[in-house]
Amino acid sequence: MSLLSLDHKAVARRYLWSGLGFLLLGGLLALAIRWQWAWPGRSVPGLAWALPESHGALTPPTYTAVFTMHGLVMIFFAVTPLLFGALGHFVLPLAIGARGLAFPRLSALGYWVYALGGVLMLASFAVRLGPASAGWTAYPPLSTSAFTPGLGQTLVTVAVLCAGTSAFTYGLNFVVTVARCRAPGMTWGRLPLTVWGLFFASVLNVVFVPVLAAATVLLLMDRLLGTQFFIAGAAAVGGGGDPVVYQHLFWLFGHPEVYILILPAWGMVGDLVAFFSRKPAHGYRLTAGAMGTVSALSGLVYAHHLFTSGMSPLLGRTFMVLTLLISLPAEVMFLNWLMTLWRGSVRLTSPMLAALATMVVFGLGGITGLALGAVATDVPLHGTLWVVGHFHLTMGAASFLGLFAGLYFWFPKMFGRALHEGLAKVHVLSSAVLFLGVFGGQLAAGYAGQLRRLYDPYQYTYLKHLLPLNQWTTVCAFLLGAAQVVFVVNLVWTLRRGRAAEANPWQVGTLEWTCASSPPGEGNFTQVPVVLRGPHALSQPEVLEQLGRDWIGQAEVLPGVAREGAGEEALATVSTVRSVT
Amino acid sequence: MSAERKPAVDGPRSSESETRADATPPSRSQPLGMTPLPAASDARTENANAEGTAWLGTVLGLAAWTMFFASLAFAVGWYRMREPWPTLPVSLLGLSLTGLLLLVGSAVLHLGLRRRESPWPARGALLLGLGFLALQAMWTHQAWWTEHVRIPEGGVSASAFHGLTALHALHVLVVTFNLFLVCWRHTRGADVRASLRRHVLGWHFVTAMWVLLFVAVYLP
Ligand code: HEM
Ligand SMILES: [Cu+2]
Numbered sequence: 103m104s105l106l107s108l109d110h111k112a113v114a115r116r117y118l119w120s121g122l123g124f125l126l127l128g129g130l131l132a133l134a135i136r137w138q139w140a141w142p143g144r145s146v147p148g149l150a151w152a153l154p155e156s157h158g159a160l161t162p163p164t165y166t167a168v169f170t171m172h173g174l175v176m177i178f179f180a181v182t183p184l185l186f187g188a189l190g191h192f193v194l195p196l197a198i199g200a201r202g203l204a205f206p207r208l209s210a211l212g213y214w215v216y217a218l219g220g221v222l223m224l225a226s227f228a229v230r231l232g233p234a235s236a237g238w239t240a241y242p243p244l245s246t247s248a249f250t251p252g253l254g255q256t257l258v259t260v261a262v263l264c265a266g267t268s269a270f271t272y273g274l275n276f277v278v279t280v281a282r283c284r285a286p287g288m289t290w291g292r293l294p295l296t297v298w299g300l301f302f303a304s305v306l307n308v309v310f311v312p313v314l315a316a317a318t319v320l321l322l323m324d325r326l327l328g329t330q331f332f333i334a335g336a337a338a339v340g341g342g343g344d345p346v347v348y349q350h351l352f353w354l355f356g357h358p359e360v361y362i363l364i365l366p367a368w369g370m371v372g373d374l375v376a377f378f379s380r381k382p383a384h385g386y387r388l389t390a391g392a393m394g395t396v397s398a399l400s401g402l403v404y405a406h407h408l409f410t411s412g413m414s415p416l417l418g419r420t421f422m423v424l425t426l427l428i429s430l431p432a433e434v435m436f437l438n439w440l441m442t443l444w445r446g447s448v449r450l451t452s453p454m455l456a457a458l459a460t461m462v463v464f465g466l467g468g469i470t471g472l473a474l475g476a477v478a479t480d481v482p483l484h485g486t487l488w489v490v491g492h493f494h495l496t497m498g499a500a501s502f503l504g505l506f507a508g509l510y511f512w513f514p515k516m517f518g519r520a521l522h523e524g525l526a527k528v529h530v531l532s533s534a535v536l537f538l539g540v541f542g543g544q545l546a547a548g549y550a551g552q553l554r555r556l557y558d559p560y561q562y563t564y565l566k567h568l569l570p571l572n573q574w575t576t577v578c579a580f581l582l583g584a585a586q587v588v589f590v591v592n593l594v595w596t597l598r599r600g601r602a603a604e605a606n607p608w609q610v611g612t613l614e615w616t617c618a619s620s621p622p623g624e625g626n627f628t629q630v631p632v633v634l635r636g637p638h639a640l641s642q643p644e645v646l647e648q649l650g651r652d653w654i655g656q657a658e659v660l661p662g663v664a665r666e667g668a669g670e671e672a673l674a675t676v677s678t679v680r681s682v683t
Numbered sequence: 684m685s686a687e688r689k690p691a692v693d694g695p696r697s698s699e700s701e702t703r704a705d706a707t708p709p710s711r712s713q714p715l716g717m718t719p720l721p722a723a724s725d726a727r728t729e730n731a732n733a734e735g736t737a738w739l740g741t742v743l744g745l746a747a748w749t750m751f752f753a754s755l756a757f758a759v760g761w762y763r764m765r766e767p768w769p770t771l772p773v774s775l776l777g778l779s780l781t782g783l784l785l786l787v788g789s790a791v792l793h794l795g796l797r798r799r800e801s802p803w804p805a806r807g808a809l810l811l812g813l814g815f816l817a818l819q820a821m822w823t824h825q826a827w828w829t830e831h832v833r834i835p836e837g838g839v840s841a842s843a844f845h846g847l848t849a850l851h852a853l854h855v856l857v858v859t860f861n862l863f864l865v866c867w868r869h870t871r872g873a874d875v876r877a878s879l880r881r882h883v884l885g886w887h888f889v890t891a892m893w894v895l896l897f898v899a900v901y902l903p
Contacts, residue, residue, distance in 0.1 A: 208740075270747075274747070277743060316754035319850065333835075
């Protein structure tokens with residue numbers, strides 16, 4: 103399909119390839135960081151061309167730039183665009199029975215804005231003084247021109263603004279699409295949980311990305327126009343502003359952002375554990391409601407990132423209580439997943455393995471978060487690798503594995519070809535185990551007191567004994583990188599000569615698998631389906647009896663019930679939907 | 684009865700694809716029976732749907748973008764709590780009268796939408812928008828050159844005055860330009876009522892944000 107096509111599936115594919123490209127870049131940067139922590143100051147293999155003066159070794163400024171760009175690339179240019187831009191764009195309209203997104207031109211525009219941001223990111227590597235180097239959070243005063251005078255920091259700030267703009271556009275697009283473009287009979291209570299996850303995350307996108315935009319615009323004005331919003335200390339003129347304001351604005355966006363990254367994965371896990379336990383999702387409404395509650399609370403906990411910023415202890419305590427409260431709905435949802443698995447006939451397909459792995463790493467990430475959510479334990483842990491381990495388990499490992507759960511699940515629908523199951527399972531399992539190795543190692547080092555972002559931790563006597571631990575962690579990280587080769591091989595091989603996918607390889611009833619061809623043509627459905635039931639009608643006795651299979655399409659009429667029951671109901675739904683609008 | 688009705692909720696480009704649907708035979712990978720729907724009916728419902736969707740998108744988008752200005756106001760509120768806010772050397776009355784132009788524009792457009800087809804409310808608002816921008820430029824110019832409220836010397840309050848005024852003016856500029864495009868299309872004979880209704884929302888938005896700006900930055 104051409105680069106100008108407005109079709110949601112074409113836009114999804116653009117995001118997929120760009121996002122995977124940035125995932126590779128972010129991964130390579132991560133390996134460079136790990137190398138530095140294991141063999142500080144030694145030449146990184148294969149980097150001599152880029153850093154000729156140091157023969158490929160990271161110097162302190164390059165190291166700082168590398169970890170900054172790693173975080174920004176991963177969050178804004180790899181994982182979010184892959185979850186929303188690729189999977190969201192592709193699945194959401196199909197799963198609700200829409201012919202496309204509500205605003206096709208907006209979605210195409212969003213991609214190009216994202217692409218522009220990507221180009222700026224890449225360009226920043228080439229300018230004098232290198233790319234951004236103020237950490238992914240870009241806290242002033244470090245991110246003001248007093249400390250990072252290079253053009254790279256400015257380019258990257260603009261690039262983040264671009265990524266934010268594109269997130270705002272697809273967030274808005276998804277919200278309106280779910281609200282307005284559902285097929286007849288697709289009530290809110292019949293949406294797949296994936297759609298719920300994407301929907302709530304999109305709401306968070308439209309509400310909180312403008313906050314990031316405001317913080318970033320003020321920062322850019324400080325950098326370029328000499329305003330004093332975040333400038334303080336010796337660099338300030340006329341009294342100066344306050345860098346802490348930026349921290350508040352950043353985390354008012356940043357905390358919802360972590361839910362933006364995990365909600366789509368939560369939704370997919372909810373669907374996949376039901377599909378592959380051959381059971382309806384346990385407590386569907388409660389699960390959807392829990393995701394909604396988390397989203398509603400997500401803006402109210404952000405200052406747990408600022409416990410040590412000199413904030414009033416009273417506020418600290420308030421945010422601690424709110425933070426611990428928000429983990430309750432998450433636990434409800436987690437228990438619902440476990441209940442869905444309980445006594446199900448579990449099929450360990452590659453998407454299911456990825457979903458289970460997501461549950462494991464997310465569970466560990468959440469538990470390590472509790473230690474950060476309580477003020478007393480956060481004060482010593484703040485700023486250590488414990489925090490880094492925590493957010494990599496949740497935002498790195500869980501979102502990544504959730505992403506691959508979705509990719510393995512919908513790949514046959516996207517490309518009409520079936521990936522090699524064996525290779526997919528090897529990729530998922532090895533990645534999951536190695537993730538635990540890498541981020542477990544970080545947790546341990548952080549617990550032992552290793553601060554994050556240190557160029558050479560072993561300059562501190564009390565951290566010297568952590569060298570072997572860090573070296574083992576680095577080995578895990580390199581193996582993790584190598585494990586991704588399995589995915590790339592599988593992908594390339596399948597796209598070249600993989601076998602054609604079956605119509606409904608996973609034997610589930612959602613609209614994209616039962617009412618559209620693989621890959622779906624333009625307009626998605628030859629006829630807009632009329633939805634009759636929820637997304638997880640699995641192992642229903644009457645279906646087994648009449649159709650001889652354990653699943654039934656969301657829009658499939660059960661023979662026998664056709665004329666009297668379900669058919670009528672469908673038509674009735676059509677007319678209610680009609681009279682409501 | 685319901686049988687010949689078309690579903691209200693539908694994708695945006697369904698009319699084109701429905702025609703194509705006849706040409707494409709159902710593929711093998713579409714094995715399941717679906718209750719057939721009556722074919723798409725009149726283009727009017729189709730249009731009304733698309734309009735409703737665009738309207739909703741505009742409302743939600745603008746409502747969410749309020750967060751941008753709320754964040755700016757939060758920042759200014761922070762500085763104001765920290766230390767006394769200097770009184771602006773620019774006449775508050777002048778600034779208020781400037782904002783009044785936006786309020787008048789809001790009223791004109793609101794009332795104008797009730798009268799069908801007259802291009803004058805939109806054209807009038809266009810003038811009001813340009814007038815607003817010119818006056819704001821004048822006030823900032825006066826503050827900078829005559830009163831020496833400057834960046835960076837003026838510290839954070841001067842930054843807020845110039846910076847936030849400019850950010851708001853940028854929004855007004857975009858809204859006014861869009862309104863200009865609507866008027867332009869109208870003079871060339873296009874039916875612009877629906878799009879005008881959406882752009883009027885943009886106008887109301889910048890008016891409300893001006894009130895926020897006034898309270899957060901201009902008031903002593
Ligand atoms: C049970 C739920 C969670 C709790 C209680 C929690 C708590 C916290 C706390 C208190 C911090 C601040 C630590 C510090 O800087 O001292 C933090 C950092 C962080 N968390 Fe969580 N968290 C939870 C879940 C998540 C999830 C689901 C994600 C992402 C998907 C996530 C991503 C992050 C990130 C990105 C950071 C900080 C990054 C940085 O400072 O650079 N967290 N978490
Ligand atoms: Cu947080």
